[in-house]
Amino acid sequence: MSDKAADKPLRVRMPIGIDYKWCAGPASTDYLTGLKDGRLYGRRCPVCQMVYFPPRNGVCARDGVMLGESVEVGPKGTVTTFCIVNVPFLGQTIKLPYVAATIILDGAHLGFSHLLQEVEATDVRMGMRVEPVWRDKSDWDYSLENISHFRPTGEPDAPFDDYARYL
């Protein structure tokens, strides 16, 4: 392969973007309006009785049914597993290294990802008990980003068997 520019196809940078409107549906509407008020709402599956937070599409994919009653969960939760991110990427807004934790809120049965801070990355453990730290109320929107991050509560770690089935 020659290095002469004329022998190579031209490469140009052409950024693209898509703006779209997303219809939340009933379950995610509860969830997002709850977040706007500083509260955490999931929904319970009427068959397996497990609580989805976030309730995303409003269905329990395990049982193939619509989720039922709205349930307030948390605010405390348990870290089931986590990643310490050391690698930069395009669009990244968080200072490295940071801990992306999978958290199950008390009363919920589905993990979601959030930032874990106010603790050294090397001290984070599976089973660690955590609580949300909210941004200033004036900044709240229909978003899980109203929670700035989670931090350890200092309570004893949850036993592995309590969360092993959600890994």
Add this chain to the structure above:
Amino acid sequence: MGANRCAVVGVGQTNHTTVRADVSIAGLVREAVDRALESAGMTLADIDAIVIGKAPDMLEGVMMPEMWLTDSLAASGKPVFRVHTAGSVGGSTAIVAAQHVMSGIHKRVLTVAFEKQSDGNAMWALSVPTPFGVPVHAGAGGYFSPIIRSYMRRSGAPAHIGAMVAVKDRTNACKNPYAHLHEPDWTLEKALETPMLWDPVRFIETCPSSDGAAALVMVSEDVADTMNVPKAWVHSTAMRSEPTMFAGRNQVSPRAGELCAEDLYRKAGITNPLEEIDVCEVYVPFSWFEPMWLENLGFAPKDHGWRFVEDGVTEMTGKLPFNPSGGVLSTNPIGASGMIRFGEAAMQVMGLAGEHQIDGAKKAMGHAYGGGSQFFAMWIVGSEKN
């Protein structure tokens, strides 16, 4: 019921590397296609239908590239089928192409899968903010590393297992002229010194970002019987999927993968996969997925996959070689990676794998997975008719 027999009679892949600046996507695709047709002794004019696969269009920012590729594949007037199943797509695409033949509808089918990662930014495309979460994921590594941590905890695997797999795959890749990475000097000690990118996943335990394509030519039994070329007979195919998020989902060993493997073995008449399969090309983009898939695919008992690695079972000289080609860990053009696995499995039973040939391989498995470990595609190919 009984499907018609189908044989792979041509396998081709590109030379894979970080940036293939010498070709466009169309040129890249033709390189793999021309090599597959040449090995089958055929031309594009012989082909009845074409099946194309690639990972999400957003990875390069070219929407519906199968339409754009029509001219370069001489596909005008022929049926063209596009397959979308995220990272497993190379495998699913090969299966759809096989079904074009097994159904009796077409006799000579070309299938091709590709990714030109350097034309886009996969890590950006896989880290897009969603309305219901926070953007803390850092690409595929950020997604899979917590699952790997769960496996390590659940199985009690020692921390060096991931590096062992990585050294094996990178060493194997040196025997494969098409592999992206040729790094002969890795040792376990050096591997364990590489930095943590997505702790607990180290640099060496991570796949590269590649430009590349792979293609297969598949034909019906009557056509195959007239051809004097090596053949890989398709003994069975299986696909399964499951949602990314549901309460109580086993993310370490997804049910869809277990069911897919059970179905695959049943249709191939395999009752003891560890004894009956000679070599596997399995989708392992992060090295820890080797022990995880050893368990998911029913080769190793639960929580024992890492012991197979430690005992050398998956080395080229072991009882069940995994990825003699060097695998995804040495070459990852995402959409093509599954088809490379399927093609490498075929090459093993055709006796065409060159320096990374497993002597006497009669039955081989090709495997691919994608999305959040939720799409699975597998096939068994053999040197003899099924």
